[in-house]
Amino acid sequence: MAKTKTDNAIGSAERDLVALGLAIAAIILFVATGSSVVPAAINSLLGNGSSPDNLLVSALLLNIVLIIFCWRRYRDLQSEIEERRRAEERARELAEIDPLTGCLNRRSMAGATSALQEFAKTRGLAIAYIMIDLDNFKQINDMHGHSIGDAVLVQMASRIRNQLPKEARLARLGGDEFAFVTPYDPVSRERVDDLVVRLFESMAVPFEHNGISIDATISIGVTSDYEDNCIDPDVATSDALMQRADMAMYQSKKEGKNRYFWFEPSMEDELRFRHELESGIRRGLVNSEFVPYYEQQVDIESGELVGFEMLARWHSPTMGKVSPEIFIPVAEDIGVITELSDQLMSQAFIDAREWHEELTLSINISPVQLRDPWFAQKILKALTEHNFPPHRLEIEITESCLHENIGMVRSIITSLRNQGVRVSLDDFGTGYSSLEQLRTLPFDRLKIDRSFVGELRNPSTKSRIVDAIVSLGRGLELPITAEGIEDEEILDALKKMGKLKGQGYYYGQPENAEEVARRLKSAGRLARDQAPELPIARESVEEEEEHHELPQPSGKRIVNE
Ligand code: C2E
Ligand code: MG
Ligand code: MG
16 A cells, blocks of 8 residues: 555656646746746836737736646645655555564564674674563463563563663564664673563563553563574574574573573584474374374273273384474474374274273373363264274373363363263373362362372382372372382282272283284184173163173283283
8 A cells, every 4th residue: 555655656746747847848838938028017007018928918917827727736746756755655564563462563673684794794793592482472362361461571572671781683583573683892791681580570570551461471582693602693693593582582482481591502513403393293194103002901900800991102213202292382382283183093993892891991082172162072082983982081181280270171171071081080180170179160080290100119209199199089089190109119008998999010011903802812802802782771881891891901910911
């Protein structure tokens, strides 16, 4: 739009060259005709001569009209030029400035960096490139809405700006990511550290908007064009500086956020590994490289096998075995966790249909999947497609899910439970869920994290935390599963705590579908081993099963086979 206006103004200016030519010609003619017509007219009025030639009078009047026309055209031209200047200014702003915060934008940061480098060079200074990212900005947007998110960004920009030296140039690179370049004396690098510390201090005060107060932290990455006692031309380009600051910032995120790192060359290797992982995961999804493994879940008291937890396994053709603790967070970050989970879940339903119908299947769900309002419906669709009974499925969600949109999580849990699927809270004790959440969210089970269960081996700490969680579960009428049972000592301690379920390496390592099928076959607990279903009510079937004492080998015995 600005461009069209500018083009029009240029066109008008070109047309006015013609107007200018006409004006000059009109003035010359006016002088020429005026010099003979005016004296003749005056003499005629005084009665001293004949009236001027009509043709010359007409020419004179025409000249006057032309001069007035050209004068007005000249005035129009002035205002058109002014309008063009404003349009060009606006176009430049749109191209260079972030409209929300008034900072430079990503595109103009390269130019600003080079210009500052020129300035620094003439004064014997280096430049530092500092990248700042708001931690958990998505959560702020999800919880409070985008207008509050925008207000936080505006305040954040202003707080950063207030800390910067006047030569520094600040840009918003996109979303919640800001960067600035500042000159500094390379012999006192600590000045940059001081500046960064002041940035953290400025963010420590909550952001306020419309009566809402928001606490937020930042992660920072720092780099400089000064290396090994000189300005290194290889790292002095704006792109290289941005990449290095980005890697340092990523390190801060990885180390727990709310901190800063200077770039170090080792970070480059890590980033390379990360890229390899990302493309490996995408390829792995296409080639179905992810497979479900199953960990036994056992009734601690009787030792009877009650079900399996599905755990994702990946044997990458290029990287070898990769732990889910590494690839699941990356799959979440690059937005493929739903696809990954769907593949695994479908395979798990197919596998578990071969097991005895009393055996349950637990599936871990990522917090990212719970941001999908249709999650419960998708699970139910998958159950129907695989003809898998909902009551055999248990969904495990971690406490970190509860920090996000709790309303949505509650409605998802409720929908799942209404269809007969059970929902348990995994890794309990590691994620600070509140008692209020536990009381109001309709969980079916708590799983005590293995870090606490492992302490049962230590006679000094013994069972205080596990005891407390078990009593809490009892108080809230929530059954409990203990994870990470590694030896008999832990098992004995747990047995004294009442009726619990348990899982861990004591019962065996997670196994693939064929190993599980072999294990169940030898224990007579495959689907084909169960008694044929009779067309009578469910209660009667259960009574009958008890009566006929179907083969129910203990979990312990299965493991030892
Ligand atoms: P989790 O859900 O708490 O799973 C239990 C983890 O503890 C598993 O690690 C299991 O192999 C390990 N484990 C079991 N018994 C013992 C024991 O006695 N001692 C010790 N030291 N460890 C034991 P794994 O398979 O590496 O999985 C780690 C985490 O990755 C899981 O923790 C879960 O949060 C996540 N995960 C695994 N598969 C999936 C998946 O398909 N989807 C999602 N979203 N997350 C998954
Ligand atoms: Mg789990
Ligand atoms: Mg767990």
